[in-house]
Amino acid sequence: MLVSLEIRDMVLIEHLTLGFRPGLNVLTGETGAGKSILLDCLGFVLGWRTRAGLVREGAATGEVTAVFDLPAGHGARAILREAGLPEGAELILRRQMTADGRRTAWVNDRRAGAEVLRALSGTLVELHGQHDDRGLMDARGHRALLDAFAEAGADLAAVRAAWETVAAARAAEDAARARLAAARAEEDFLRHAVAELEKLAPEAGEEADLDTRRRQMQAGARISADLARAVQALGPEGAEGLMRDAGRWLDGAVDTAGALLEAPMAALERAVIELAEAHQGVEEALEQLAFDPHELERIEERLFAIRALARKHAVLPDDLAALAADLSERLHALDAGAGELERLSAETAAAVAAHDALCAQLSARRAEAAARLDAAMAQELAPLKMERAVFQTVIETATPGPEGADQVSFRVATNPGAPAGALNRIASGGELSRFLLALKVCLARSTEALVMIFDEIDRGVGGATADAVGRRLARLAEGAQVLVVTHSPQVAARGAHHWRVEKAVTDGVTRSRVVGLDAPARETEIARMLAGESVTDAARAAARALIAG
Structure with a gap:
């Protein structure tokens, strides 16, 4: 489980600490507020390929620290032992980037290379989105997924x-x-x-x-x-x-x-x-x-x-x-x-x-x-x-x-009589998102130890379909940890924990921040997602109805 994510001087974030919990974690916010920055920073600390220029303007160094709970028998422990790195109840990944692009990483306070981070990430996190070329859309892993489903x-x-x-x-x-x-x-x-x-x-x-x-x-x-x-x-x-x-x-x-x-x-x-x-x-x-x-x-x-x-x-x-x-x-x-x-x-x-x-x-x-x-x-x-x-x-x-x-x-x-093909070649963006979600729900048993992240997997759907997406995400999060970046109020309403990503300009400097929402603030945020900037009583009533489910 991802316990916490701390970000310093990355893109629009000056300093941010997020504590995540089991179940369905929802992140919402206006387009451009900085939701993608969070995923970029998480990918950075996990050793994934990320875009250049992540360090905040004016800062010499940016840093991301991710803390994962590491139970006995977790697959990451074998990678730590092979790399000669210390083990513990928690796995602490820390990675820095200088303004000129130099990168340095630590695993449990020991220096480590990006290849170790990537190996660990494969046992920690699974990312799904419309443009995801990892996980379920990688045909090289389909046999292993079927074997896990078959309990073979x-x-x-x-x-x-x-x-x-x-x-x-x-x-x-x-x-x-x-x-x-x-x-x-x-x-x-x-x-x-x-x-x-x-x-x-x-x-x-x-x-x-x-x-x-x-x-x-x-x-x-x-x-x-x-x-x-x-x-x-x-x-x-x-x-x-x-x-x-x-x-x-x-x-x-x-x-x-x-x-x-x-x-x-x-x-x-x-x-x-x-x-x-x-x-x-x-x-x-x-x-x-x-x-x-x-x-x-x-x-x-x-x-x-x-x-x-x-x-x-x-x-x-x-x-x-x-x-x-x-x-x-x-x-x-x-x-x-x-x-x-x-x-x-x-x-x-x-x-x-x-x-x-x-x-x-x-x-x-x-x-x-x-x-x-x-x-x-x-x-x-x-x-x-x-x-x-x-x-x-x-x-x-x-x-x-x-x-x-x-x-x-x-x-x-996707259509009767049409020839079947690979997921990412046949399905459109919205269809692909739903295929991936359905497949993930069916294969949930094969990735119980992974933190599952869905990046706007509900894009292009609404109404009853969005509600079905939200309910499946909630079901997938039972006994696991799921992080969802969403614009859909139906999906957000199914969340067990809700954060809003905001962007503000202070003294001429643009910064992003993430705010944890209590029950009233959550109702307001879902109402905003339904009605836009002007939150009406009808929108609040609709938000309460969605949350009540």
């Missing part, structure tokens, strides 16, 4: 969910087809590479291990000859034999030399022991470094094969095992691809069939609702003196999608 929310949600399943199935099928095509393009390479890798069967870390073993064998080959000569030099044929000979010679001389040979012989004995240990150690080293030349050849062949294959595939040797697994998986996908693609195609076909069935169910619901809407419109048009006009809800087959397989448009024929 559950069916529509099921169709949307089914469409998501179709989209996911098609995406999976397309991805599988692309993978299969890519795999087939490299089938020869895959089969050769997988066979080559499987034959070699490289393992992670194997290249480093083979290189270490190869280096050890090569090193052993270089020093084994020296070790063999050392073993021979230390053994019985070398130093060990000479030392043992020396020991025997000293044993033969010990009886003569006596104590003189005790120390040398002890040292010789120790040397023989150390020499034996050295001989044994060198022999063990020689044994450990001994290798089979054929084994070295096999290691080198495998090492070179692994490195060559790694260079061929431009990977590290340790990555060959992972590459083999990946290529094997791709080859397996190729071999199994036809079957997988067939399975996915079947899933897509089943998803499409399920979506088509739900679309058919939704189409049936729409067709039934269209017949009811056409009948309801016929009932509404008759009191509006358009009993010969025909309203048609046309449903045509469309490409299946998330909203079903129907294209919906509202068409009218």
Whole structure:
């Protein structure tokens, strides 16, 4: 609900604050008094396209502030969250314009762009008038309006969910087809590479291990000859034999030399022991470094094969095992691809069939609702003196999608036998106003959360027809908020709240103001609308009769 509208320095308004209430709010006044200024200012703060030069002459900046009541679950809350703007029980829109045309907007005291204002306005306000190209006259929204009238929310949600399943199935099928095509393009390479890798069967870390073993064998080959000569030099044929000979010679001389040979012989004995240990150690080293030349050849062949294959595939040797697994998986996908693609195609076909069935169910619901809407419109048009006009809800087959397989448009024929056409192309100004009002009354349930504004929708009608317009506006305002700019006393008489827009010249400056009317002032205003400037007793009596209804 629109709670208040505050305007500063816009066109002819210096400062004005209006507090609106639920029900039918009526604004009346002489032509040129400034009623259109109010709508211009409201459209400005809502981000709608407005005319230039709205700032009051002599003012540097004009400003409009609109306050809306925002109950829990209102559609505007999702837009606020998406834009990162604060939420509250009220939504405060404020927009300024400088004299040179620069515009700045705030939403709940946070800076915001015009696109956010326009998105919010779609959940807040619906404007209807003879030249309205939004809302009911926009054929792109007719399907949604019919769905709301049909209360098809559950069916529509099921169709949307089914469409998501179709989209996911098609995406999976397309991805599988692309993978299969890519795999087939490299089938020869895959089969050769997988066979080559499987034959070699490289393992992670194997290249480093083979290189270490190869280096050890090569090193052993270089020093084994020296070790063999050392073993021979230390053994019985070398130093060990000479030392043992020396020991025997000293044993033969010990009886003569006596104590003189005790120390040398002890040292010789120790040397023989150390020499034996050295001989044994060198022999063990020689044994450990001994290798089979054929084994070295096999290691080198495998090492070179692994490195060559790694260079061929431009990977590290340790990555060959992972590459083999990946290529094997791709080859397996190729071999199994036809079957997988067939399975996915079947899933897509089943998803499409399920979506088509739900679309058919939704189409049936729409067709039934269209017949009811056409009948309801016929009932509404008759009191509006358009009993010969025909309203048609046309449903045509469309490409299946998330909203079903129907294209919906509202068409009218104002004369019997005349072809039906779009609302804004067939109906005249007065007829269009009445068509829009009748349609709005029939579709009222679909826009309960919106503030509905009717800009001189009663133009061109009078008498009983104007009374019928007023009664329908009052009915539409039950449990909702409707703002009506009108010149019709019959419509004004149905208002729950009444404001008069006035224009006055003070000190050579023209200003517009809006005055809230109590019961006596309201009677006077409706009498003026009936009689003109000279309000007679008869006009007052007629005004009282209209208000009494």
